[in-house]
Amino acid sequence: MRILLTGSSGWLGRTLAPRLRRAGHDVTGLDVAPGAATDVIGSVCDGALVARVLAEHGIEAIIHAGGLHKPDIVRAMRQDFVDVNVTGTLTLLEAALAAGHDRFVFTSTTSLMISEAIRAETGEATFWLDESTGPLAPRNIYGVTKLAAEGLCRLFAREHGLACVVLRTGRFFPEEDDSDRGLTGPNLKANEFLNRRLTVEDAAEAHLAALDRAPSLGFGLYVVAAPTPFRRSDAAELCRDAAAVVARLYPDATDLYAARGWRLPSRIGRVYDAALAERDLGFRCRTTFATILDALREERDLPFAHDPAYASPWATHSAGGVYR
Template identity: 75%
Template sequence: MNILLTGSSGWLGRFLAPRLRMSGHHVVGLDVAPGADTQVIGSVADRAVIDRAFADHAIEAVIHAGGLHKPDIARYPAQAFIDVNVTGTLNLLEAARAAGHDRFVFTSTTSLMISRAIRDEAGDAAVWLDESSGPIEPRNIYGVTKYAAEQLCRLAHLEHGLNVVVLRTGRFFPEDDDTHGDPPGENLKANEFLNRRLTVEDAARA
């Protein structure tokens, strides 16, 4: 199958592309930055780039792993998150529908599911997150745009029958968390592996 993988030069994309090829798929990577698995340089926010990728590579399915994420808040304005995470997702969904696709995978975030009690560490035990966790209360522009993109995926399924899987992953980004200064980055990551962090390899496997 010819799969369009967005974010192919990113942290998750670098691990996804080899796994997809090992499963027998032809991977067409799309990213704003060059990389070993990126054939199309451009932004998902540019519909013309998406349409050319679909036409030139006979795309049959999409794994949308690209986008601006939490650490990017310090580097980009809110409008960039809307352009990439919301408009970019809409562009891909519309192109997939026009091509008659029957599958679309969107990567989102478990940060949408973390309640105030969890954030305040008010409980006395660990909490398992599942589809019933909530309420959904995005904490920042990243969460707002990821949730909006999820709703676009839901509408694509309800209105057009596109089979969409939304995968809410725990954090696996390699950057340090800009909201915590203590403990330092590597120490914090090590502690997070006990509860909220997963390896990028496990994210790609999922």
């Protein structure tokens, strides 16, 4: 299949493109910044460019992995988020419809599910988040525009029959996070595989599964994260003493962590449940918290990326220019 991959120079795109090619697909990468997987430099906001690329390359399906992300809030205007994440998605959907495509895969985010109340994590029980969570109240322009783009995908599936799959991915970025700075980066990332993270490799594989299943689904929306070892009945204890719950499930976790100078989480305020993606897409993340403990036990490299110096290709290429 001939596929247009947007965001091909990004962290996900550069990982997804070679996997698509190994699966036998012909990939054309589109991004505003150059990269090894990028064939066309340009913006999803440029309707004429998108139409030309689809025609010249005989594109049969689109994976829309490009867009502005949470770290871009500090360097982009709100209008940029609307232009790229909303209008850009609409441009691609209209182009896919005009070209007669039968599938469209959109990379969304679990971030749009996090209201201020959930983010505060001050409740007496862990929030259990899945596709039924709502009403949604995104707390920043990133979440607002991603939710709007999801709505466009749903609209095109319902009104035009364009099969759309939306993937609300958990965290897979390599850079440092802006929370819980009392932990080292790798320690924090390892902890997050209990409830909210996945590897970029698993994120890429989820897109392959979505591409394959889209026509049979019509419309599908899925949370994508490493499978949590917790049950809903753990919710109260996870807020009181998460480390005790983890130690009960993984008896040597405390010692393995101590050997690295790491700490288990004392409190877990939210859990992403990816069970629906496993059921409908036949997809399950390969890297889990148990995988990380195996690496610690066997003194192997950690199975996830951590790079505090990472910056998006757009940020390094444009040094603060506009996104269109």
